[in-house]
Every structure is written in C-alpha cells, then in structure tokens.
Amino acid sequence: MQILQPPGWARPRGYSNGIAASGKQVFVSGMVGWDGQGRFQSRDFAGQTRQALLNIVEVLAEAGARPEHITRMTWYVLDKKEYMAAYKDIGQAYREIIGAHYPAMTAVQVVALIEDDARLEIEVTAVIP
Numbered sequence: 605m606q607i608l609q610p611p612g613w614a615r616p617r618g619y620s621n622g623i624a625a626s627g628k629q630v631f632v633s634g635m636v637g638w639d640g641q642g643r644f645q646s647r648d649f650a651g652q653t654r655q656a657l658l659n660i661v662e663v664l665a666e667a668g669a670r671p672e673h674i675t676r677m678t679w680y681v682l683d684k685k686e687y688m689a690a691y692k693d694i695g696q697a698y699r700e701i702i703g704a705h706y707p708a709m710t711a712v713q714v715v716a717l718i719e720d721d722a723r724l725e726i727e728v729t730a731v732i733p
Contacts, residue, residue, distance in 0.1 A: 619709035625731035636722035650693035673730040679711040
C-alpha cells in the first residue's frame with residue numbers, strides 16, 4: 605500500500621489524500637452503530653461510532669482482512685456539529701479499533717439514514733495484498 609502525498613502539500617490529520625494498492629478487494633456495506641443482532645446499545649455519536657468500527661473490523665475478518673488493509677472510508681453523518689463535538693472520543697475509538705492507519709477518507713453530512721436510530725454510517729473498501 606502506498607500513501608499518496610504530493611510534494612509540498614500539507615500533511616492531512618486523520619486521513620490520507622490518496623492510497624494506491626493492489627490485491628484482493630473487499631467492499632464493506634455501510635455499517636451503523638448497532639450490534640450483530642441489529643440493536644443499538646448506544647444512542648450517542650461516539651458510542652455508535654465505536655460499534656460501527658467494531659462491525660467493520662468483524663466483517664473485514666470474514667475476508668481475512670485487517671484494519672490496516674482499509675484503503676478508503678466514507679462517513680455519512682446526520683449532524684456535522686455532533687460529529688465535530690465528538691472528535692476526541694471518535695479519535696480514541698478509532699485508534700483502539702483501527703490503529704494508527706489513516707486511509708483515504710470522506711465525511712459528508714446527510715439529511716437522513718435508513719435506520720432511524722443511527723447517527724452515522726461508515727462504508728469501507730479494503731485491499732489485501
């Protein structure tokens with residue numbers, strides 16, 4: 605996996621500008637913050653983020669992939685301010701579950717998610733070398 609960082613560009617914090625990789629591709633559907641039985645154990649943004657990341661890691665494992673194989677993440681959030689207010693807790697959960705690996709990442713605010721109780725949804729692409 606090669607991190608794409610153009611010369612002279614400021615280094616991004618918490619993500620990469622781009623990733624080049626080759627190998628077996630793994631596509632993970634959007635994961636919300638519910639458990640494996642479809643129940644929300646947390647109603648707050650940070651708690652749901654933690655669970656969504658755990659769900660992603662569990663699905664990746666089914667393909668023999670690990671967090672460091674993630675090449676791209678797309679975050680869909682209901683409330684930008686709620687997301688930004690939870691940065692510290694999100695960062696802690698991310699480092700505990702994903703580690704110090706920062707793929708190409710996009711975060712967008714959306715009007716609604718299909719699951720009414722979901723505060724966010726995270727979609728992932730990974731490449732196993």
